Amino acid sequence: MPDDKILLERDGVRLALDGTGTVATVTLCNPAKRNAQSPALWGALTEAGRMLPGQVRVAVLRAEGPSFSAGLDRQAFTPEGFDGGPSFLELGRGSAAELDVIIAGYQQAFTWWRRTDLITVAAVQGHAIGAGFQLALACDLRVCADDVQFAMRETSLGLVPDLTGTKPLAELVGYGRALEICVTGRYVHAEEAARTGLANLVVPAVELDAAVGDLTAALLAPPRDAVNETKALLRTALAHTEADQFAAERAAQARRLRSLTGADD
Incomplete structure (x- = not known):
């Protein structure tokens, strides 16, 4: 959109705000490489999350070109690795403690999308590998083009999915199907x-942007505090016992009622 304000553009990531300041769009913008991912891109995604102004209510993640993301840039597995960073072959020679710190840093690019x-x-269009x-x-919701092709290929490379994807995948499709998807690597x-x-x-792929726009408008319609409280409740629902979840619902509703009646003023 012409009135978008660009806040960040580097390492294959662009962050823009719409004219209202309530919608942020994070774009993977290296279509020539099918938006392949690298530590530099993860750093830019992490920075995009840190830069979001407080008034943002919806963050949209999109990608330029026919593919959402072809996955990890295979340059990671060459002896040279990436400019300014070690190759994954080099990382594998580090200690478990060192690897834990490094991978935790990579995961930050994927965790902020779950903020309440x-x-x-x-x-998502095309390949998401x-x-x-x-x-x-990592996102709360996924609007997909009819040409979408998801695949988890880490296991076929002798690795595991380590960028926070195992929990949401198992929650969405169940343990058995998640295991089968990951181990077979199928589309x-x-x-x-x-x-x-x-x-x-x-x-249809040609309607993807319009569908995301319609959904965004619907997400912005309810009061923000009610939306945030509802998201927080749903994020804990599967982990909580019934008693704990019911108590969380009561506490959240009490906060909403007190706010609506001005009791907290």
Whole structure:
């Protein structure tokens, strides 16, 4: 949109605010490499999360080109690695403690999308492989084009999905299907994504931007505090016991009622 304000553009990531300041769009903008991911891109994604102004209510993740993200840039597995950083071959020679710190840093690019003060929407087209699949899973909601192809390929490379994708995948599709998807590395196409809950909505590719725009408008319609409280409740629902979740609901509703009646003023 012409009135978007660009806040960040580096390492294959662009962060822009719409004219109202309530919607942020994070764009993977290296279509020549099918938005392949690297530590530099993860650093830029982490920075985008830190830069979000407080008034942002919805963050949309999208990608330029025919593919959402082809996953990890295979340059990671060359002896040279990336400019300014070690190759994964080099990382593998480090201690477990060193690797834990490094991978935790990479994961920050994927964790901020779950914040309870905003709702995040991934607009996914074409291939979303490995790290690309996990980045889509990091968002609260996924609107997918009918050409979408999800796949988790880490296991076939002798690795595991380590960019925070295992928990949301298992929660969405169940343990058995998640295990099968990860171990076989097969493609999950649009129909299955919609049927299993990976996709909230599947639309023709030409309608993807419009569908995300409509969903964003609907997400902005209710009062922000009520939305944030509801997201927080749903984020804990599966982990809580019934008693704990019911107590959390009571506490959240009490906060809302006191706010609506001005009792907290």
